[in-house]
Amino acid sequence: DKLVVLICGGGNGAHVLAGLAASTPGAEARVMTLYADEAERWSKSMETNDFVVSVTNSDGSVEDLKAKPVLITKDPSKAVPGADIIFFTVPAFAHEQYFTAIAPYVSSHTVLVGLPGQAGFEQQCVFILKDKAKQCAIVSFESLPWACRILEFFKHVLIQGKKETLGGSVIMSGCKPIAQPMELVQRILGNKPVVSEIGNYLVINLLAKSVVHPPIMYGKWSKWDGKPFDSKPLFYQGVDELQARLLSGVADEIVATAKAIEKQRPSADMSKVNHVLEWYRVNYADQITDNSSLFMCLKTNKAYDGLVHPMKEVDGKFMPDFKYRYMTEDVPFGIVVMKGIAEIAGVPTPNMDEVMHWCQKQIGKEFIVGSKLCGKDLDSSRAPQRYGYKTIADLFNIG
Ligand code: NAD
Secondary structure, three states, rough: OOEEEEEOOOHHHHHHHHHHHOOOOOOEEEEOOOOOHHHHHHHHHHHHHEEEEEEOOOOOOOOEEEEEEEEEEHHHHOOOOOOOOEOOOOOOOHHHHHHHOOOOOOOOOOOOOOOOOOOOOOHHHHHHHHHHHOOOOEEEOOHHHHHHEEEEEOOOOEEEEEEEEEEEEOOOOOOOOOOHHHHHHHHHHHOOOOEEOOOOHHHHHHHHHHHHHHHHHHHHHHOOOOOEEEEOOOOOOOOHHHHHHHHHHHHHHHHHHHHHHHOOOOOOOOOOOOOHHHHHHHHHHEEEEEOOOHHHHHOHHHHHOEEEEEEEEEEOOEEEEOHHHHHHOHHHHHHHHHHHHHHHHHOOOHHHHHHHHHHHHHHHOOOOOOOOEOOOOHOOOOHHHHHHHHHHHHHHHHO
């Protein structure tokens, strides 16, 4: 029997995954993209073009994989029936739309994979799919497996580099998939990155790296005098010590949350939740020249060369863009979710609160009031409170 793989999305990551799944022996790849006319354009392109994934190997050589998905559609009634595994490879704000679209058609024992999931993926999935979610496996990865970008839309995508390893969580109470979820994902991704199961889904939520952006935005812009810039300031390498200390404070609160959860529920392994400084030291070991502090890690990370603040051009000068995904995505689907978990664990988060108060104002939302997540716009975030979770036990009874 064929392994039927459905990829939801139409961007960089979805292009790569479509090519990898199509070239997996014994697999059939389908794509569903609900965005604009992507499905139509991609289908049309497949009538006359090859579909190529260029893979950059670690020695710098490039290999081409050529294989086409069999179906590209925006119609869930065509895409979903019979799918054994469904990947969601879109920015977090688009997950809701995909969960809603697949809900009537998804069958039990399907493996649902957030690649990446981003904070709150699992809660939102269960909230929308209801009892169906309990018969499926919900898998969520901490990041995309590759650095990648589309060279030619619906024709050619480049993998610039692959991660060595990738952690994910699996919620699987009543699901009997055709193979173990991690095994299925590995079969499709090939030999790199090596995927492995990490603790539980809360670990993946607390590890989400989206947490880095809001504190840096707040640190840089909260005391800004409103004058335009002549050029775009550096994002990571431009931090000052105060901003680095703030980010470090947020990371301390995340680690404290993991410890508090473990204390209240000793069977939960939260040990993989580490401080962002440790994460930099391990993941960017060859790129950082001075790893003595978080401030120096950010300043001396070569992977961050040239990465600038999101800015809009106004009359030849530059103004900060507070509608960029570092704010509109990484606040409601990042730091707000982490704050929500911290609140349930009973951990005070003065650093997160300070960042959130400023960020929510910039994006015209109210998530937090004082130090409590009870703002009027909480429902447009993925905070666990928004789905009715109140206790640590609720968080663990998700599947
Ligand atoms: P992308 O930016 O290419 O995604 C764009 C796609 O998202 C569009 O093609 C469309 O299909 C969908 N989309 C955009 N706007 C939409 C809307 N309003 N409604 C519905 N759908 C819409 O994303 P990507 O590069 O594939 O990355 C996927 C995720 O992985 C993101 O969260 C990203 O931050 C993360 N990530 C990407 C990389 C990378 O190298 N590309 C690396 C690490 C992490």
